[in-house]
Amino acid sequence: MMASRSRFASPVLKTARSAGRVSGIRTSTKAAQRTALVGSCSPAPVLLSWPRSYSLRSVSAVRPFSVSASRTASRFTSDAYPDIKRDDRFAQLTEEHVAYFRDVLGKDHALIDGVTSNAVEDDLEAFNADWTRKYRGHCKLVLKPGTTLEVSQILKYCNDNHLAVVPQGGNTGLVGGSVPVFDEIVMNMARMNQIRSFDDVSGILVADSGAILEVVDNWLAEKGYIFPLDLGAKGTCQIGGNVSTNAGGLRLLRYGSLHGSVLGLEAVLPDGTIVDDLSKLRKNNTGYDLKQLFIGAEGTIGVVTGVSIICPQRSPAVNVAFFGLDSYEKAQLAFKEAKGRLGEILSAFEMMDGISIDFVHKVTGNRKPLEADHPFYCLVETSGSNADHDGEKLEAFLEDVMGQEIVSDGVVAQDDTQIQTLWKWREGVPEVVGHWGGVYKYDVSIPLADLYTIVEDTKAKVQEAGLMGDTDEYPVVDVIGYGHMGDANVHLNVAVRRYDKRVEEVLEPWVYEWIEKREGSISAEHGLGLAKKKYIGYSRSPTMVGLMKHIKDHYDPNGIMNPYKYI
Amino acid sequence: MMASRSRFASPVLKTARSAGRVSGIRTSTKAAQRTALVGSCSPAPVLLSWPRSYSLRSVSAVRPFSVSASRTASRFTSDAYPDIKRDDRFAQLTEEHVAYFRDVLGKDHALIDGVTSNAVEDDLEAFNADWTRKYRGHCKLVLKPGTTLEVSQILKYCNDNHLAVVPQGGNTGLVGGSVPVFDEIVMNMARMNQIRSFDDVSGILVADSGAILEVVDNWLAEKGYIFPLDLGAKGTCQIGGNVSTNAGGLRLLRYGSLHGSVLGLEAVLPDGTIVDDLSKLRKNNTGYDLKQLFIGAEGTIGVVTGVSIICPQRSPAVNVAFFGLDSYEKAQLAFKEAKGRLGEILSAFEMMDGISIDFVHKVTGNRKPLEADHPFYCLVETSGSNADHDGEKLEAFLEDVMGQEIVSDGVVAQDDTQIQTLWKWREGVPEVVGHWGGVYKYDVSIPLADLYTIVEDTKAKVQEAGLMGDTDEYPVVDVIGYGHMGDANVHLNVAVRRYDKRVEEVLEPWVYEWIEKREGSISAEHGLGLAKKKYIGYSRSPTMVGLMKHIKDHYDPNGIMNPYKYI
Structure with missing residues (x-):
């Protein structure tokens, strides 16, 4: 027609x-x-x-489906992963702790306190549950700092008092990295959302980490510039979260990785040290490029509070x-x-x-x-x-x-x-892929020639096991593949009606072994979080994992930052 | 005409x-x-x-001038910098050490031994003296490993025996980073010069660190690709040295920094550990991006032996x-x-x-x-x-x-x-700028509007001091500025007839203070080496310098890697 x-x-x-x-x-x-x-x-x-x-209207109605689906969600992560035990090193939150944080933050709306009150249970849910509906924590306290100094004071106190912390941006991550597992404090960055400076000759932007990607990009559009990153969650995700997860997205092919475009970072270490590396220079070869460690660290060694980034002309x-x-x-x-x-x-x-x-x-x-x-x-x-x-x-x-x-x-x-x-x-x-109940997501880099074979092989595997069909008795709806072909990065998604151990047993570790054989990456852009933590060995050698653990121990000796995840 | x-x-x-x-x-x-x-x-x-x-012939005759000028060179660095003392932690080289290295390397031509023989004095000179004619070491032993395993064996031995090492690529650096100060062993990478693999769909190249930039680029040209870095020294410099100094060069404006284009590295730590992070994937978010620490580390925490890099289409x-x-x-x-x-x-x-x-x-x-x-x-x-x-x-x-x-x-x-x-x-x-005898080089990032002011101000300063003129009595020939305007990076060069304390006293720390006031970088692309080591504080906070020292101590606790330099 x-x-x-x-x-x-x-x-x-x-x-x-x-x-x-x-x-x-x-x-x-x-x-x-x-x-x-x-x-x-x-x-x-x-x-x-x-x-x-062709109608536009109905496309813009996509999101409600996934939002409504999310209501069906969420066992607690602690129930879904019974092997993970709460780390005894961490203290239980007390009224005294809350009083300290209240004092630092000053404002009531900068804190959601489920420690001294039960009335905020519903308010906490949005910070405890993630977008994929697979992860849900028991957090009783959400802190929303408004300044880098507040972040520093909070982290130092947490470190001194052995309180675990989950840094949280827009909570759009796909590997369970941005929500707590147990009673970790959520440090949500939404209140730090200002653009600090922009140079319209060089295109260098400095902004708070809590600024929303789409807001920043729209602001840049008016100046004739573009943020060098774009992804589906742009209306919700924050640039600090993008940096912390080394987000790839839709235009990496053209504008390259954040390791190249991020010029400087401001971050806070667990001991409260403010890493003031917010360079506004395109080139600055004066010492180790430490900011790179925070790009993709998923909040495990500190909290990113500010980002300096070079933006291309639109x-x-x-x-x-x-x-x-x-x-x-x-x-x-x-x-x-x-x-x-x-x-x-x-x-x-x-x-x-x-x-x-x-x-x-x-x-x-x-x-x-x-x-x-x-x-x-x-x-x-x-x-x-x-x-x-x-x-x-x-x-x-x-x-x-x-x-x-x-x-x-x-x-x-x-x-x-x-x-x-x-x-x-x-x-x-x-x-939409989670519409039928849930989705097993694999975010994979493999050489281009084999990129789609993993989808075909996975579908065959699930079918052989008799787990895929059109009716409710089958847990699997279908197996799909889509993604950033230009970057040799495919998203293998297994859409399910419900999470089912049998499906997991067919998929894992088989999928990871498949990737390892082709020297691929088990997480091209989504990161490790909780979901991929234990599979890092399929993409990294024991030497590399050992060196990474040294870095974690070096910066976070008490292990308070985003525990149970990453490596 | x-x-x-x-x-x-x-x-x-x-x-x-x-x-x-x-x-x-x-x-x-x-x-x-x-x-x-x-x-x-x-x-x-x-x-x-x-x-x-217009004649081409005479342009290609540029290089001989600088080469002939280099013969006039070179006080020993140890004489020019009497404040720097040989570190007593380091052992003196013995015949036994040499015997070990000879055993590891197997071949005679992989080793220049001035420890047990005086006959190689002239051969050592090219490894002791640098291109700028400002730095000259007392090295008695040059090792040229042919494999990563040999690099590992050598470094482990050096670490165990407290022997200091200077990793050396093409020795085209401009800050004295690639030559010894005292009797450090030179580890020259020239023999590791092979291309390991190339994928002509993705443009991903893997090569030994000792491959010469221009050779690699010419090889890529035949495949329709280009190395994402170009600089004047391309006929001599090595890609491992480029990575280790985070070279910027002529096309950073288009292809971005090596932090973005380098996909993986193979490197050897002082204790002999082989960092096998030679990913051939454009995207791989599985843990801390440790390879970034080696980009621009100037050989102070290990030796880069292999590079994986994404090359754009030519x-x-x-x-x-x-x-x-x-x-x-x-x-x-x-x-x-x-x-x-x-x-x-x-x-x-x-x-x-x-x-x-x-x-x-x-x-x-x-x-x-x-x-x-x-x-x-x-x-x-x-x-x-x-x-x-x-x-x-x-x-x-x-x-x-x-x-x-x-x-x-x-x-x-x-x-x-x-x-x-x-x-x-x-x-x-x-x-040509060193043709008259020498040059004080400053490689500066400053916001574009002020980029040339530093050249004008420096010239005025030198003139006021009565140090610049057309005749031999004046040490300074002239002050020039040129560089990568697209990256807000200018090279401020003071051409001199001879190195003269009075010139240095006029220039430093005045130049660095000038840069600090504008939040610029005292080293945009040349790095720190020996020349800028003590000035890092003008571009980095004490906090950042402290964090960098932790990294150095973490990876090189005996301090054997490229000592006396960097931070």
């Missing part, structure tokens, strides 16, 4: 489905002229169209194309062509398998971007400084992948709204 | 000097057609030409433009326009003051790229995937900076040879 028919119908269409589609790259007059030329070229590409009647021209493909091999070919044809303007190359897109469709009810179903989909984004040039490059790429029949069908967004809508089909996958 | 006159003479030339110059962006037919269009636009840009008779289209400008303010404006107009294809923006270019001219005898003299010069490089698009962007930029009279005159390279030649005017500056 195409809303607009083409005047540039392709003369060599290979599939009935794509007949009569129009080339629709951006909307400038120049682009239209070029399109006409391209349309008459030989070999003619299979041309693309945007279904104009690209005035952004294009998004969305393809259907016959096989993973073709997705690989498309990626190779994208690297060659799009070069420096390629800013994302995302892959979703057919079931992933089916899931989003089923949960949201939205009409799919392409009429037919395809085993694989790719989302390609370009960001550049010149809309005409980018349009030409994208056209050359499209001609290429359509002409070579690498891609079966596709659409190109014609405006920002359509760009957002297409992105929702990618960002929506992790949001 | 222009060799080729324009058929597109500009109708609105502002300066007599630039009359009749041709627009010469690349050589494709399309570009020529566009140029014609641009030439007839209003307001017409001041058009640019390339002097075709851009098929490269353009270089070279401008003369009236003032530093105009150079800033040109940079701002370059960021806006060139966007994602801008790969370098370098600045040189007039005296810098005069120096290269005087020492090499080469004809300058521009006829007239200018107070400032900029070199702008673009790298992109589409020559036509890049040409258009460059033209728009040129129209802009010429039309607005930001730039006074300029040329655009027409082929790779001319690109190399223009780059020699930038890369030649550090090569």
